[in-house]
Structure formats: structure tokens, C-alpha cells
Amino acid sequence: MEQLPLSDQGVTIISAMAYGIDAAAHGGGLEGSSPTIAVLGCGLASLNEEQQAQVEAICRQGCVVSEFLPEQGARPEQFPQRNRVIAALSRATLVIEAEVRSGSLITARLAGNYGREVFAVPGSVQVGNHAGCHQLIRGGAALASDPASIMQELGWFGVKGDLFPKRKTYQPRSENEAKILDLLHSESLHLDELTETCGLTMPELSPILLGLELQGVIERLPGSRYQLSSE
Numbered sequence: 001m002e003q004l005p006l007s008d009q010g011v012t013i014i015s016a017m018a019y020g021i022d023a024a025a026h027g028g029g030l031e032g033s034s035p036t037i038a039v040l041g042c043g044l045a046s047l048n049e050e051q052q053a054q055v056e057a058i059c060r061q062g063c064v065v066s067e068f069l070p071e072q073g074a075r076p077e078q079f080p081q082r083n084r085v086i087a088a089l090s091r092a093t094l095v096i097e098a099e100v101r102s103g104s105l106i107t108a109r110l111a112g113n114y115g116r117e118v119f120a121v122p123g124s125v126q127v128g129n130h131a132g133c134h135q136l137i138r139g140g141a142a143l144a145s146d147p148a149s150i151m152q153e154l155g156w157f158g159v160k161g162d163l164f165p166k167r168k169t170y171q172p173r174s175e176n177e178a179k180i181l182d183l184l185h186s187e188s189l190h191l192d193e194l195t196e197t198c199g200l201t202m203p204e205l206s207p208i209l210l211g212l213e214l215q216g217v218i219e220r221l222p223g224s225r226y227q228l229s230s231e
Helices: 021-031 049-059 076-089 103-113 128-138 147-153 175-183 191-198 202-214
Strands: 013-015 036-039 062-065 092-095 117-120 218-221 225-228
Touching (some): 013 021, 013 076, 021 036, 036 049, 076 103, 092 103, 092 128, 103 117, 117 128, 117 147, 175 191, 175 202, 191 202, 191 225
Parallel strands (some): 036 062
Antiparallel strands (some): 218 225
């Protein structure tokens, strides 16, 4: 299958609008068909002229957000605050290059705490800026080799590479079943997200999910995530 960019497969790219990997991520998002979101570690009015141009470009096909006052400049202690917003907004966090002491690993740790998936791209063991990625993979992060591996791990298309797999036909037997299937219609969700969104307790939700799973209507993914089953 042709390796389409994630943005052309309906994936919104979220990053921090910094130089390097962040800029490349937003650039790839803007080249594709989906939005891109930048989360700042400073106020919008504190940006220089070049950064303001980046904001303008991103806002044509996405948005830029900040929880800091407009004139507040960037400070090192604000970056972990920014990273927690990135992790919370994202369904999954991808770390491409990171040293062991890296802000990217803070984002990855926060993503794990939020029940999100974490991916890492491996690199040469002789280059220090990949050591953090290797540490994440040893700790259980999924190895990302290409866009398809990310999409498949998240259940965003079938194992044969179909971007929009056909779903099993099933008539919900209750309002709660209908609500769950509607939530899973276009994406996989973590168990905690289903519990919160459905307004059900875990003892109430678990038997419904188990029943749907036994009937082959949904399937459980690694990391306590659920998705609709494909035909």
C-alpha cells in the first residue's frame, strides 16, 4: 500500500511549533488534508515576526492555543505545562528524536498517565538523541516504523490496510449499546473515555463491552482500548 501521510488519512497533527521536529510535524500537517494544532509554551502576543507568520499559516488549516497570558514570554518551567496540554489533546503521542533527559519524554509520560498510546521511532544506538526513544520502547511504547504501523496499532484501519473497513452489521439491544457503538463509529477509545462519556460506572459498562466483544461486534485492543470489529 502507498504510504500516505497521516494528515491525508484523517489524522490531526498536534505539536508545539518549535524548531526541528515540531516544525516538520506542522509542515506535514499543512501539506495534507487534515487540520494541525500548535500548543504554545508562551503567550500569543510574545511571539516574534517569524513565529507570527507560522501562526498565520497554521490557522488557515487548524488553530494555535495557549493557556498563558498574551504578553507572557517563554520560560523553561512553562514547557512541561504546555506538554501536558499536548498529551491531553492527543489520542496518541509519537516521539521521533529524544535524549534521555528530554521534554518529549515528559509528554510521553503524561500521555501514558492519561491512558493514551505512546509511539517511538528507533534510531542508531551510536547517536545520543535516540536514547530516549529506545528507553520508551523498552518501557512498553510501540515501535513506529511508518504511518501504517501507527494507524494499525490504533485500529484506525483494518490489518489489510483498508482506510475505511466495512463494519459488522448489528442492531443494538439497548440505549447504552447504541451509545457505545456510536462513540466507536470512527475511532478507538480507551475504557476510561467510554466510562466517562457514557455516564456509566465500570461495573455497569464492563458486562456490556464483554457482551459486544463476545458477539464479535467490537474488539479489545492493547492498552484497554476498544474499536468496532471489521467484516
